[in-house]
Amino acid sequence: MYGLYVITERWQGRSHADVARAALVGGARTIQLRDKDLCVREVVNAAHELRQLCSEAGAMFIVNDRLDVALAVQADGVHLGQEDLPVAQARRALRGHERQRFVVGVTVSSVEEAQQAMADGADYLGVSPIFATGTKADAGAPIGLGRLAEIRHAVSLPLVAIGGINADNVAEVMRAGADGVAVISAVSRAADMESAARRLAAIIHETKHSRTP
Numbered sequence: 033m034y035g036l037y038v039i040t041e042r043w044q045g046r047s048h049a050d051v052a053r054a055a056l057v058g059g060a061r062t063i064q065l066r067d068k069d070l071c072v073r074e075v076v077n078a079a080h081e082l083r084q085l086c087s088e089a090g091a092m093f094i095v096n097d098r099l100d101v102a103l104a105v106q107a108d109g110v111h112l113g114q115e116d117l118p119v120a121q122a123r124r125a126l127r128g129h130e131r132q133r134f135v136v137g138v139t140v141s142s143v144e145e146a147q148q149a150m151a152d153g154a155d156y157l158g159v160s161p162i163f164a165t166g167t168k169a170d171a172g173a174p175i176g177l178g179r180l181a182e183i184r185h186a187v188s189l190p191l192v193a194i195g196g197i198n199a200d201n202v203a204e205v206m207r208a209g210a211d212g213v214a215v216i217s218a219v220s221r222a223a224d225m226e227s228a229a230r231r232l233a234a235i236i237h238e239t240k241h242s243r244t245p
Contacts, residue, residue, distance in 0.1 A: 034156065034192050034212030035061035036233040039096070040082070041220045042067065048078045049085065051220045056089040058219075058229025062192075062212070064111055066096035079105040094137065099125060102134075109135025111158060114145065119152035141175050143186045150187045158214060159183055161195025162205060166217075177208040184209030199231050206239040 038055040040048040040063060052063045065082050067075060079095055083105045086093035094109045095102035099122055102110040112119060122136055138149040139158045146157055164174050180193055193205045194214035202213055213236055222228035 034092075034190060035059070036229060036236055037062040037064065037192050037194075037212050037214040038219050038229065039064045039066050039194075039214055039216045041216055043217075043220050046220065046225075049081045051225060052082050052085050054225035055219050055229045056085060056091055058226040059233030060091060060219075060229055061233075062092040062094060062214075064094040064096055064214070066216075072098075072101070075101055076104060079107065083107060092135070094135065108133075109137060109155070111137040111139070113139045119149055119154050123153045137192070140183065141172065142179070143182055146183045146187045146189075150189050154189060156190040156192055156211075157183070157187065158192050158194055159210070160193075162193050163196025163201065165196040177204060180205070180208045180210065199228070199235060202232055202235050203239045206236060207243065211240075212236070 036059055038060045040051040042048060048065060055063060063082055063086050065079050079101055083093050092108045094111050095107045096111050097116050099110045099117060112122065119136055119138055126134055135155045137156045137158055138154040139160050140146045140149055141160060149157055159180050161172060161174050162180060174195060184191060190211040191209060192212040192214050193210040197205055197213050197215055198218045205213055215232065218232065219225050219229050
């Protein structure tokens with residue numbers, strides 16, 4: 033379901049749409065809009081554009097942090113951090129909403145956080161950060177593949193690993209129990225974004241289908 037999950041960023045003249053478009057052509061199955069610096073109106077405008085691109089590609093579109101923006105643009109879901117709106121409250125806010133399916137993802141870094149998020153109604157978990165990363169200043173210390181494996185054994189939800197993942201280490205991340213892998217700079221800052229996404233998507237697919245059931 034999640035496969036290659038690309039979080040867009042503006043980088044050296046590249047827009048969120050530029051990154052998303054290349055990533056989708058390269059095989060990304062999920063796109064997340066994340067931008068802490070834009071005002072709400074600008075986030076909504078970018079979200080509308082990415083929503084359209086994902087719809088055309090048959091991919092999932094997720095908005096980071098902002099449940100209101102996600103609902104306003106009819107995104108497929110929202111991704112929440114440990115300091116954002118609690119999952120249980122997000123679920124209450126969604127009651128009676130017309131959308132039949134709205135995905136709520138939660139960032140976790142421990143077994144306890146993972147189990148709590150599952151109990152509160154999360155649909156998937158973003159396990160972070162696996163390796164050291166310079167993209168998110170607030171990511172914290174890397175938790176490593178061992179913690180990812182522990183979380184895999186503790187919960188039944190889909191796991192999307194993130195943090196310092198690239199084509200050189202994505203296979204071992206998948207073998208540790210991830211269902212999908214989220215990247216930022218590995219695509220958005222690549223010389224050829226489409227090729228970078230295609231290579232990552234291929235490794236994820238091959239590794240997932242070669243794992244022992």
